[in-house]
Amino acid sequence: MATLKDVARLAGVSVKTVSNVVNGYSFVKPDNRARVEAALEATGYRPNLGARNLRRGRTGFIALVLPELSIPYFAELAGLVIAAAQEHEWNVLIEQTFGTLSGERLALASLGPHLVDAAILSPEALQVDDFQLSVPAVLLGEHAVDVPISRVGIDNVAAAKTAVGHLVSLGRKRIAAIGAHPQRGTAALRLEGYRAALAEADLEFAPSLVVPALNYHRADGAAAMKSLLDLRNPPDAVFCFNDLLAIGAMRAAAERLVRVPHDLAVVGFDNNEESLYSSPSLTSIAPDKAAIASAAVDLLHSRAGSPDLVPADVQTPFSLLVRESTVAR
Amino acid sequence: MATLKDVARLAGVSVKTVSNVVNGYSFVKPDNRARVEAALEATGYRPNLGARNLRRGRTGFIALVLPELSIPYFAELAGLVIAAAQEHEWNVLIEQTFGTLSGERLALASLGPHLVDAAILSPEALQVDDFQLSVPAVLLGEHAVDVPISRVGIDNVAAAKTAVGHLVSLGRKRIAAIGAHPQRGTAALRLEGYRAALAEADLEFAPSLVVPALNYHRADGAAAMKSLLDLRNPPDAVFCFNDLLAIGAMRAAAERLVRVPHDLAVVGFDNNEESLYSSPSLTSIAPDKAAIASAAVDLLHSRAGSPDLVPADVQTPFSLLVRESTVAR
DNA sequence: CTGAAAGCGCTAACAG
DNA sequence: CTGTTAGCGCTTTCAG
Numbered sequence: 089m090a091t092l093k094d095v096a097r098l099a100g101v102s103v104k105t106v107s108n109v110v111n112g113y114s115f116v117k118p119d120n121r122a123r124v125e126a127a128l129e130a131t132g133y134r135p136n137l138g139a140r141n142l143r144r145g146r147t148g149f150i151a152l153v154l155p156e157l158s159i160p161y162f163a164e165l166a167g168l169v170i171a172a173a174q175e176h177e178w179n180v181l182i183e184q185t186f187g188t189l190s191g192e193r194l195a196l197a198s199l200g201p202h203l204v205d206a207a208i209l210s211p212e213a214l215q216v217d218d219f220q221l222s223v224p225a226v227l228l229g230e231h232a233v234d235v236p237i238s239r240v241g242i243d244n245v246a247a248a249k250t251a252v253g254h255l256v257s258l259g260r261k262r263i264a265a266i267g268a269h270p271q272r273g274t275a276a277l278r279l280e281g282y283r284a285a286l287a288e289a290d291l292e293f294a295p296s297l298v299v300p301a302l303n304y305h306r307a308d309g310a311a312a313m314k315s316l317l318d319l320r321n322p323p324d325a326v327f328c329f330n331d332l333l334a335i336g337a338m339r340a341a342a343e344r345l346v347r348v349p350h351d352l353a354v355v356g357f358d359n360n361e362e363s364l365y366s367s368p369s370l371t372s373i374a375p376d377k378a379a380i381a382s383a384a385v386d387l388l389h390s391r392a393g394s395p396d397l398v399p400a401d402v403q404t405p406f407s408l409l410v411r412e413s414t415v416a417r
Numbered sequence: 418m419a420t421l422k423d424v425a426r427l428a429g430v431s432v433k434t435v436s437n438v439v440n441g442y443s444f445v446k447p448d449n450r451a452r453v454e455a456a457l458e459a460t461g462y463r464p465n466l467g468a469r470n471l472r473r474g475r476t477g478f479i480a481l482v483l484p485e486l487s488i489p490y491f492a493e494l495a496g497l498v499i500a501a502a503q504e505h506e507w508n509v510l511i512e513q514t515f516g517t518l519s520g521e522r523l524a525l526a527s528l529g530p531h532l533v534d535a536a537i538l539s540p541e542a543l544q545v546d547d548f549q550l551s552v553p554a555v556l557l558g559e560h561a562v563d564v565p566i567s568r569v570g571i572d573n574v575a576a577a578k579t580a581v582g583h584l585v586s587l588g589r590k591r592i593a594a595i596g597a598h599p600q601r602g603t604a605a606l607r608l609e610g611y612r613a614a615l616a617e618a619d620l621e622f623a624p625s626l627v628v629p630a631l632n633y634h635r636a637d638g639a640a641a642m643k644s645l646l647d648l649r650n651p652p653d654a655v656f657c658f659n660d661l662l663a664i665g666a667m668r669a670a671a672e673r674l675v676r677v678p679h680d681l682a683v684v685g686f687d688n689n690e691e692s693l694y695s696s697p698s699l700t701s702i703a704p705d706k707a708a709i710a711s712a713a714v715d716l717l718h719s720r721a722g723s724p725d726l727v728p729a730d731v732q733t734p735f736s737l738l739v740r741e742s743t744v745a746r
Numbered sequence: 747c748t749g750a751a752a753g754c755g756c757t758a759a760c761a762g
Numbered sequence: 763c764t765g766t767t768a769g770c771g772c773t774t775t776c777a778g
Contacts, residue, residue: 089531091754092755092757102766103755103765103766104766105764115763116764135755136529137529137532138467138755139755140755140756141770143756144770145770160492160691163487163489163495166492170513179532180511181510184499201418202418202464202465202466222418306693335694339694361487362635362691365635366668366695367668367671421771421772422771431750432749432750433748433750433773433774434747434748434749436772436773437747446747465772468773469771470772471754471755471756471770472753472773473754473772474754531755750778751775752775754773757768759766759767759768
């Protein structure tokens with residue numbers, strides 16, 4: 089592997105000149121530039137990022153800390169973050185926490201400034217005093233704990249209210265919710281939006297129609313739906329806090345021969361690609377994931393130098409996509 | 418951030434001694450060790466990986482080059498590779514190629530030895546002379562081109578034959594295939610397995626029942642299925658080269674009111690989590706993804722030092738999971 | 747067993 | 763405009 093020195097020797101100039109050319113710096117005498125470029129070409133020189141970053145005091149990496157890549161929402165988001173990071177010459181390092189407190193703590197602990205320049209976090213269980221970060225960070229989605237860290241995400245209350253409002257507008261009266269969670273901040277907000285929509289429609293809030301979910305996987309949605317269908321007076325609609333729960337719920341409904349949307353209307357949250365192809369296709373809240381990814385990366389980039397400005401709170405847009413699970417074809 | 422020097426000064430020893438302690442090297446006089454450990458604790462010292470790797474001539478990263486994280490198979494695999502890499506103190510850098518030749522070339526070009534120690538590749542379009550890698554690599558899945566690089570994957574011919582054999586055993590006579598592709602090595606192999614199974618059952622091979630797919634997304638499966646259903650004599654079964662195609666195919670069948678599995682049996686490939694929850698659930702070939710991930714990482718690790726031994730060809734196990742898309746409940 | 751010192755490849759003063 | 767030089771933080775001979 090050719091080094092700067094090799095190129096310099098070959099071009100008959102100093103390393104500084106080569107460095108100048110490589111970095112597009114200042115003015116370089118044209119014939120020197122030409123010879124350097126020829127030498128660059130001849131040696132196939134590629135800068136050693138490790139050395140450059142050591143010198144510059146940066147690493148060239150950002151961390152993306154998320155529960156699990158096998159969850160479609162996070163997989164899609166990760167792809168978009170990688171793309172957004174590329175624009176700023178950042179490589180992305182993905183850490184999986186599996187949504188556990190210990191996993192999240194482990195991931196944070198490994199995030200020294202020698203490893204990454206910044207971090208994008210999607211925590212689910214972290215406590216307020218865990219957030220002693222040594223690098224700039226941004227939180228994805230809202231969180232129960234109140235820490236002075238920038239956030240990027242949609243307005244969960246408004247989104248949930250929109251989703252449930254849609255069910256109300258369909259004339260549904262017994263609207264259930266799946267996904268309540270004691271720790272997760274977003275769960276609390278979505279529940280709040282759910283209650284607000286019910287209140288606005290003068291529908292009574294029935295605690296028995298709110299089902300918690302420890303995880304947000306398909307299996308949890310199926311289990312929750314079964315418990316709802318076992319009620320003396322089952323719901324005629326259900327708002328699921330993510331698409332995976334909704335897919336599980338629809339599967340459980342199908343197994344019980346409950347017809348969606350005729351007997352039961354279903355709304356999800358996240359708009360996974362999968363939801364377009366389920367039978368019936370799933371109505372869902374669609375956050376602008378690309379906007380979330382680039383807002384997070386841009387925020388980190390713009391704050392790279394400046395230490396702790398006042399944390400930003402970026403709200404990205406969302407929409408409700410109505411499909412067959414609420415409106416029959 | 419404390420450096421080795423800081424720790425040394427605090428402990429009243431030289432950096433060498435601290436380095437020895439940090440790296441668990443040789444013998445260090447007990448009282449020196451104690452003082453160093455105290456200083457380590459007091460400063461909260463964390464080694465600067467960049468500097469260490471610069472010195473050691475390694476980077477601490479491996480690249481995982483894949484088409485797209487939004488494809489569930491690759492997302493699941495990526496999660497497993499990250500976990501496997503952790504065992505060897507490697508961090509994983511994910512590069513997306515979107516399955517295009519230019520994307521794949523771009524990703525390879527950025528893979529200097531200064532960036533990563535090794536690479537795991539899942540190429541779809543690369544030509545034989547693109548494989549001028551400067552780092553040890555392993556190929557995932559089989560490839561059309563014959564290059565002297567280690568591979569890890571399942572026996573695609575056998576797997577496809579198993580899948581189609583299952584359809585044959587159900588008494589299906591007009592068995593279609595979706596996913597033929599001029600470039601992809603795995604597509605050719607799966608097609609080969611398909612033909613072998615037909616031949617073994619004395620079923621005629623009908624070119625009109627083999628539908629190509631440019632991409633392996635749900636939309637491609639739906640489009641292919643529609644074209645099959647438009648045939649004068651449509652199939653009574655279909656083998657899809659991945660689960661995404663199968664999900665799209667099932668969706669298209671549902672839209673045409675074709676009943677799965679009664680009118681049409683469907684088998685997929687990859688066993689995405691999603692396929693367990695579709696209605697009907699999808700019969701699929703299940704490769705052992707965890708085995709693939711750890712075999713790939715271990716292979717890279719064991720060959721870290723040794724340059725180019727004879728390439729290995731690791732076959733990982735697979736199984737056929739029979740679900741509702743081929744056998745009604 | 748441990749200290750001094752060189753140097754991985756690069757950038758950035760600082761002189762010229 | 764360009765060469766010299768001093769490190770970034772770490773590991774590693776080489777002497778003691």
